[in-house]
Amino acid sequence: MMRRAIAELVGTALLLAVVVGSGIMGQRLAAGNVAIALLGNTIATGAGLVVLIHIFGPVSGAHFNPAVTLAFAMRGEADRRSVPVYIVAQLVGAVLGVWTAHAMFAEPMLQVSVKLRGGPAQGFSELIATFGLIGTIFGTQRSRPEFTPVAVGLYITSAYWFTASTSFANPAVTIARCLSDTFAGISPVSAPLFIIGQLAGTVAAVSFFAWLFREDVQDDQRISDHHLSQS
Incomplete structure (x- = not known):
């Protein structure tokens, strides 16, 4: 358990260092072009996710995400005793990752974001972003588990651009980004709506994909039973 918790802490810290650090770098180099800054932030985050999942998976x-941990727990695929340990490790790691990015770019360590990201559309975007993320994980683990790291990286890369919220899809990321008044920041006032959307998306994804894949599971069982009867 200690090794798993440390893996979640360090992995989440590196993820936030990528998200916040690439946001700072993108903003500094883009000369005011927000689209270019976001593109740099997107590519770094998607690529970093692929590598980090391969390392710590x-x-x-x-x-690296309380929503993912809760989704596996809801499916009965996680030791319930590990759930709070994972979530605490993810939250601590996320904050440490933000501070790491600040240190690398000579930013003040302690910050609070003033970037408002409010409105129902933002919360709905987080619901959709999280729903898609959970679906990506469940779907690829069922059919092609070796592809899951790449699939997650690709999904987050696309969701940065097709969601109005730029796809946080992660309560730990949301909370930690409140502590960075940089390109990737979010005001603490806006965070609750994001987290509600993320949790709603998690519940919706677990329910929907359990229903969607149930028939295939039953078909597999019928095939197995048929083979046993033939033998």
Whole structure:
């Protein structure tokens, strides 16, 4: 458990260092062009996710996200005793990752974002972003588990651009980004709506994909039973 918790903490810290650090770099180099800054932020985040999941997946599953941990717990695929440990590790790691990015770019360590991201559309965007993320994980693990890291990176890369919220899809990321008044920041006032959307998207995804894949599971069982009867 200690090794898994440390893997979640360090993996989440590196993820936030990528998200916040690439946001700072993009903003500094883009000369005021927000689209270019976001593109740099997007590419770095998607690529970093692929690598981090490959590194830490064999140890902890590389959740890096309370929503993912809760989704596996709801499906009965996670030790319930590990759930609070994972979530605490993810939250601590996320904050440490933000501070790491600040240190690398000579930013003040302690900050609070003033960037408002309010309105129902933002919350709905987070619901959709999280729903798609959970679906990506469940779908690829069912059919092509070796492709999951790449699929997650690709999905987040696309969701940066097709969602109005730029796809946080992660309560730990949301909370930690409140502590960075940089390109990737979010005001603490806006965070609750994001987290509500993320949790709603998690519940919706677990329910929907359990229903969607149930028939295939039953078909597999019928095929197995048929083979047994023939033997």
